[in-house]
Amino acid sequence: MTACLLEAMDLYRFFHTQESETLALRGVSLTLREGELVALMGPSGSGKSTLLACLASLDVPDGGHVEFLGMRLTRLSDAERARRRAQGIGILLQSGNLFSGLTVADNVRLPMRLIGQANEKCVDALLADVGLWDRRHAYPGQLSGGEAARAGLAVALANAPQILLADEPTGEVDAETELRILTLFDRRRESGMAILVATHSTFLARHASRVIQLRDGRLHHD
């Protein structure tokens, strides 16, 4: 039996605005085990991004808890949560993954520096893996949507995380690039990394170890 890296228990998340109240997560529980690729699917607005943010401890759920490697993230201070994230969790959001004033290579180098592991060979290898080595000196504003997603993926993988949480990593890329990303995922999975991907791609879902469906903030396991 492979090790459980991440566990979420009974997560609830409410959003209150002046006009409305949204119950974005209604008791979501899941586990993420070593080496698996889990596709998180569901209609727009079903709560996928909210769930990823809670799992990554970028957002704090209103109810329930998240454990990473047996450590309850929801109990830690903000600083300690950020430290755990920097060390072991890779995150790819739908946007805002890149610092606009840094080149692609410097964006990838930054998370490595934060954990004291900057290594030029690793920067080059990651950029080659996502097919962006020849764009390493470009700034984010000079990238296409698909290139920016791949650069964000290289940044998310730069701290050699045990888990990767990715929101639509293949949303704006062509079929060849999607295959390249899945090949990269497979190589990382072989070394034990677990990946949870929010996606609308049926191609990616077919490639996944399992598919989970979110509807109206509730999880359905296929």
Ligand SMILES: Nc1ncnc2c1ncn2[C@@H]1O[C@H](COP(=O)(O)OP(=O)(O)OP(=O)(O)O)[C@@H](O)[C@H]1O
């Ligand atoms: N900060 C917020 N304030 C108010 N409502 C929010 C906030 N973030 C999310 N919501 C609401 O919570 C629900 C879930 O949103 P979420 O972004 O998690 O969905 P999603 O499944 O990721 O959608 P998509 O596939 O379009 O990215 C939606 O109704 C959304 O409007």
